[in-house]
Amino acid sequence: MSTKITGIGLALAAALALGGLALHRHEPINALWIVTAAVCIYLLGYRFYAAWIAARVLSVDGSRATPAERLSNGRDFVPTHRWIAFGHHFAAIAGPGPLVGPTLAAQFGYLPGTLWILVGAVLGGCVQDMTILLLSTRRDGRSLGQMARDELGPLGGFAALTGTLAIMIILIAVLGLVIVNAMKHSPWGTSTVFATIPVAILVGIYLRFLRPGRVLEASLLGVALVLLAVLGGGWVDHREGIRDWFDYGALPLAGFVIVYGWTAAILPVWLLLAPRDYLSTFLKLGTVMLLAVAIVLTHPQIRMPAITQFIDGSGPLFGGKLFPFVFITIACGAISGFHSLVASGTTPKLISNEADVRLIGYGSMALESFVAIMAMIAATLLDPGVYFAINTAAGVVGATPEAAVQTISGWGFPVTADQMNRLAQAMGERTLFARTGGAPSLAVGMASIFGSTFGRGLLAVWYHFAIMFEAVFILTTLDAGTRVGRFMLQDLLGQAWKPLGRTSWYPSALIASTLVVAAWGYYLYVGVIDPNGGVNILWPLFGISNQMLAGIALSVATGILVKSGKARYALVTLIPLAWLALITTTAAWxxxxxxxxxxxxxxxxxxxxxRLAAGTLPAERAAVAPQLIFNQRLDGWLTMLFTALLWLVILDMLRVCARRLRGEPVAQTSEAPYQVRRLTDVPEGSSP
Amino acid sequence: MSGWRGASARFIRWLRVVWSGLRAACGDDAYERYLVHFSREHPGRPPASRREFYRESEQRKWSGVSRCC
Incomplete structure (x- = not known):
């Protein structure tokens, strides 16, 4: 009874909030409408859809022993309290993707992106994460690639591995580009980001030698030091001689990121990767909570129109019509294929009760999607003119401030050079024109929210805090991704020559790391020399590859559902799969x-x-044109490869399903046999 | 007086829960958990030292996908 009353209440609140959004279409609306609609929709999805899927589709069984119990070893298989496992899983899936995607998609207006973040998460992303988490839990925590191989066949396994490697490389390149654009000619930002490296090393040494394994105290120490580094950056910025040491253009910064990534990949993990991850996790969770509180307290007005004229495909941030590019651009905030790797990695080894997959799988993704909603709010509360001035490349609007404001005002989004100068000054930056990639505009948005909640005098500090916050976990993703890419490449190379597959053999590690860094370093370099900013090319490619990986995960899930006699419920994963296949194929086409x-x-x-052959290009464009031409063609071929991989897996899955439905033999299920659960209660204070 | 004492005892108990949750959430208590597990499953054998345990868990954590986009 109480469930029904809550449900009706939530549905009414959601309807009211959505109605509010609909009625205020042509006037500024308040961000609280969006927050209320989002929270109600997540709760409705969790309360009803997720519960129904868990009970009917997945037949979640609380009496069944999980691998954490059966294979408990006190190390990676550890029965964990569901809220602690939720925290671990959320920290693992939450990355910079849901911050960047909505910021870019805001060029279509706030409404299309917001609607897809909500609908995509509740019906797609959350369902994928929960389903893969349960399927992997039922299979001793096997990875997506292994499940694809076991349940569909070698083709599925190969596609999953190749897809993951490709997405990793493009992801790292685009994130590298985001961070380079945020540090470009910003001594404050650059010195703060540089300072996080010795801080991480210090925390690493503390954890290794001084107080082994005291994660909490070391992290608190590190967080205090990086906060000091933000203030220290402000000091650097005001000292004439010193600020020049940290004032770089995009190319040297890209070189720095590449050398840094390579060094981090070959250094032992305890020195840099692991300690910085502790810092980034603390900062991430802290900032997300702070942002949520600040948005509710300030309830800012959304200034961006609901829908802009750029839905026709003429958008300045990236080209392409609303369909399919809003879906490709939002990516992680609605559904992310990458999550299926975590949901079939560390998390299933922590689950102490099958019933927890609803909270951990569905719930974490709902929260991740809420982060995307907050990023959308931070982007759309800016004056649209300011938003476009920050996010549009000089190659699109013109290189001088006068040209840029004229072009942007001509679109119907008035902005003046003076307004941009005052804003840059308040944020402690030299200029905010053409700072593409999403990070600076998100930081301006976050600084305005934090500034009006916790004091406007500190705008510049808040801005650089936001930049540091993004940089820290972008760099973590960059290191961790390079490392995972290295293992996958070694796995592939090992099939050609055995010794190359030995992950602990140093020459092999060196070769594989260098190859992975070279691959993303190449994309980063081309992105930096591209006068249109590079993000406009790389982000759609990332979106396509990420949605393709989600398609592979949903194919595996659908195949398993049909094989286990649940064909009548297969629509639960088949509908998001069909939608993803439609948008990725259309976008790729x-x-x-x-x-x-x-x-x-x-x-x-x-x-x-x-134009190069005709000699009509200016000299500096002609110098980089051959690389840009090669890159565009390479991206075209890569897109074809992604689409082919996705369709191979889908067809393979349909073949297996058809055989099963006709009663022909299929590969046996790899589900572990039922064993009764003996665990009675997992205390709050239990963790891996 | 007793009401105040009861409230403060409740507050201290609440603080303890928060603190142990925080420790668990960031893996600060992983070694203690391991010791409990080890002494139950392998009584009489010497467990790994805190330093060894921490090194090994770090190596394992960063050999797979543990961070996303």
Missing amino acids: QKITSPDIRIGFFAAANDLAG
């Missing part, structure tokens, strides 16, 4: 065949090649 040079890879390459 347009990126490959579109004659519009702002969308089609080959069209852009041919256009540039033609």
Whole structure:
């Protein structure tokens, strides 16, 4: 009875909030409408849809022993209290993706992105995460790649491995580009980000030699030091001689990120990777909570229109129509294929009761999606003119402030050079024009929210706190991703020559790390020399690859559901799969065949090649044109490969399902046999 | 007076729960958990030292996908 009353209450609140959004279409609306609608929709999804899936579709069984209990070893298989496991899982899945995607998608207006973040998460992303988590828990915590191989066949396994490696490389490159653009000619930002490296090393030494394993005290020490580094950056910025040491253009910063990534990959993990991850986890959780509180306290007005004229495909941040590019751009905030790797990695080894997959799988993704909503609010509370001035590349709006404000005001989003100068000054930056990549505009948005909650005098500090916060976990993703990429590459190379597959053999580790860094370093370099900012090319490619990985995960899930006699419920994963297949294939088709040079890879390459041959390019553009032409063609081929991989897996899954439905033999299920659960109660204070 | 004492005892108990939750959430108590597990499953054998345990768990954590986009 109480469930029904809560449900009706939530549905009414959601309807009211959505109605509020609909009625205020042509006037500024308050962010609280969006927050209320989002929270109600997540709760409704969790309370009803997730509960129904857990009970009917997945037949979650609280009496069944989990691998954490059966294989308990006190190390990685540890029965863990559900809230602690929730914290671990959320910290693992939450990354910079849901911050960047919504910021870019805001060029279409606040409404399309917000709706997809909500609908995509409740019906797609959360379902994927929970389903894969349960399937892996039922299979001793096997990885997505292994499940694909066991349940579908070697093709599925190969596609999952290749897809993961490719997405990793593009992800790291695009994140590297985001961080380079945030540090470009910003001595405050650069010195703060640089300072986080020795702080992490210090924490690493503390944890290794001084007080082994005292994670909490070491993390608190490290967080205090990086907060000091933010203030220290302000000091650096005001000292004439010193500030020049940290004032770099994009190319040297890209070089620094590449060398840094390579060094971090070959150094032992305890020195840099592990300690910085503790810092970033603390900062991430702290900032997300702080942001939620600040948004509710300040309840800012959304200034961006609900829908802008750029839904026709002429958007300045990236080209392409609302369909399918809003879905490709939002990516992680709605559904992220990457999560299926964590949901079939460390988390299933912590689950102490199958019934917890609803909170841990569905709940964590709902919270991640809420982070995306907050990023959308931070982007759209800015004056639209300011938003476009920060996020549009000089190659699109013109290199001088006068040209930029004229172009942007011409779109119907008035902004003045004076306004931008005052804003840059308040944020402690030299300029905020053409700071593409999403991080600076998010930081301006966050600084305005924090500034109006906790004191406006500190705007510049809040801005650089936000930059540092993004940088710290972008760099963690960069190191961790390079390392995982190295293991996958060693796995692949080992099939060619055995010794290369030995992960502990130093020459092999060195070769594989260098190859992985070279791959993303190449994309980062091309992104930096591209006058259009590079993010406009790389982010859609990342979105396509991430959604493709989600498609592979949902194919594995659908295949297993049909094989285990649940064909009548298979629509639960089949509908999001069909939608993802539709949007990724449409996006890929347009990126490959579109004659519009702002969308089609080959069209852009041919256009540039033609202008290079005709000699109509300015000298500095002609110098980098050959690399840009090669890159556009490479991206085109890569997009074809992604699409082919996705369809191979889908067809393979359909083949297995058809055989099962016709009663022909299929590979046996790899589900571990039922064993009764003996664990009675897992105390709050239990963790891996 | 007794009401005040009861409230403060409740507050201290609440603080303890928060503190142990915080320790668990960041893995600060992992070694203590391991010792409990080890002494139960392998009585009489010497467990790994705190330093060894921490090194090994770090190595394991960073050999797989533990961070996302």
